[in-house]
Amino acid sequence: MSMGRYAGMTTDPDFSGAAQAVLLRSPRGATARVSLHGGQVVSWRNDRDEELLFTSSKAILKPPKAMRGGIPICFPQFGNCGTLERHGFARNRMWALDEEHQPFNHTDNSSRAFVDLILKPSEEDLKCWPHCFEFRLRISLSKDGDLSLVSRIRNVNGKPFSFSFAYHTYLSVSDISEVRIEGLETLDYLDNLSQRERHTEQGDAITFESEVDRVYVSSPNVIAVLDHEKKRTFVIRKDGLPDTVVWNPWEKKSKMIADFGDEEYKQTLCVDAAAAERPITLRPGEEWTGKLEVSAVPSTNCSDHLDQPGIM
Numbered sequence: 525m526s527m528g529r530y531a532g533m534t535t536d537p538d539f540s541g542a543a544q545a546v547l548l549r550s551p552r553g554a555t556a557r558v559s560l561h562g563g564q565v566v567s568w569r570n571d572r573d574e575e576l577l578f579t580s581s582k583a584i585l586k587p588p589k590a591m592r593g594g595i596p597i598c599f600p601q602f603g604n605c606g607t608l609e610r611h612g613f614a615r616n617r618m619w620a621l622d623e624e625h626q627p628f629n630h631t632d633n634s635s636r637a638f639v640d641l642i643l644k645p646s647e648e649d650l651k652c653w654p655h656c657f658e659f660r661l662r663i664s665l666s667k668d669g670d671l672s673l674v675s676r677i678r679n680v681n682g683k684p685f686s687f688s689f690a691y692h693t694y695l696s697v698s699d700i701s702e703v704r705i706e707g708l709e710t711l712d713y714l715d716n717l718s719q720r721e722r723h724t725e726q727g728d729a730i731t732f733e734s735e736v737d738r739v740y741v742s743s744p745n746v747i748a749v750l751d752h753e754k755k756r757t758f759v760i761r762k763d764g765l766p767d768t769v770v771w772n773p774w775e776k777k778s779k780m781i782a783d784f785g786d787e788e789y790k791q792t793l794c795v796d797a798a799a800a801e802r803p804i805t806l807r808p809g810e811e812w813t814g815k816l817e818v819s820a821v822p823s824t825n826c827s828d829h830l831d832q833p834g835i836m
């Protein structure tokens with residue numbers, strides 16, 4: 525693996541998974557670990573070394589399946605809406621470092637630690653999803669430790685293809701009953717717990733008392749997840765991704781998931797920037813970009829962050 529051409533990046537000697545991983549370190553000491561298996565962010569820590577993403581104590585760190593936690597990439601299918609394995613194959617594949625290192629024009633890299641990964645379909649992938657693509661993923665940490673993921677998917681096929689997508693983000697929270705989401709009020713959502721029936725959210729911030737599995741459609745590009753007990757707010761910004769998926773398996777479902785602890789539903793909330801309701805279609809030669817940026821800020825300062833409109 526060539527090092528040094530990626531700012532702030534080294535191989536990760538501490539990662540106990542079987543796949544190779546890299547460690548990003550921001551100038552102020554925040555870190556992110558990225559596994560080449562799945563192109564998955566498996567850890568994100570602030571400059572006080574507090575972990576901000578959830579990893580299950582029962583997570584299986586060995587391929588072929590994605591580890592339970594961090595940020596698995598769902599592509600080319602979100603959920604079970606299609607013929608592929610749930611959430612598509614990208615999260616279960618080995619990614620490579622992108623040696624071509626193409627410039628991502630919209631990003632100022634001078635103060636970021638970053639790594640570029642690439643996924644191309646294997647012969648096996650093409651048998652179940654016969655579309656040639658190049659998926660470039662840049663994962664970066666800003667000077668202040670904000671985590672960003674930029675995906676660029678190019679159609680290198682002779683025919684159009686369509687896909688759905690999500691950054692399946694397992695946030696670490698103190699206790700799910702102390703958490704609320706602001707920014708999804710009054711929106712329509714598809715309820716995965718009742719055959720994707722369409723409902724409209726009430727006017728209040730979203731809180732949690734039971735299993736939730738919803739696709740909020742056409743959601744705003746900035747939302748906030750407030751953790752009252754930790755006095756921490758995650759500010760989630762997205763671009764190119766119309767929907768937000770909110771998932772917590774709660775008590776009964778947790779017990780049915782082999783690589784998830786019975787009580788761990790209390791310590792995590794999945795909030796995914798996604799293109800889930802309507803697929804994205806790319807004509808030959810076209811490229812799509814979908815961005816996610818997550819900041820973790822003390823709740824008292826979060827209004828400053830919510831006022832900042834742009835992403836990356």
Ligand SMILES: O=P(O)(O)OC[C@H]1O[C@@H](O)[C@H](O)[C@@H](O)[C@@H]1O
Nearest residue numbers: 603610611692716737738769771
């Ligand atoms: O267990 P998996 O395949 O990682 O999926 C976890 C969950 O991911 C969520 O995004 C889906 O909305 C849920 O329906 C699903 O159960």
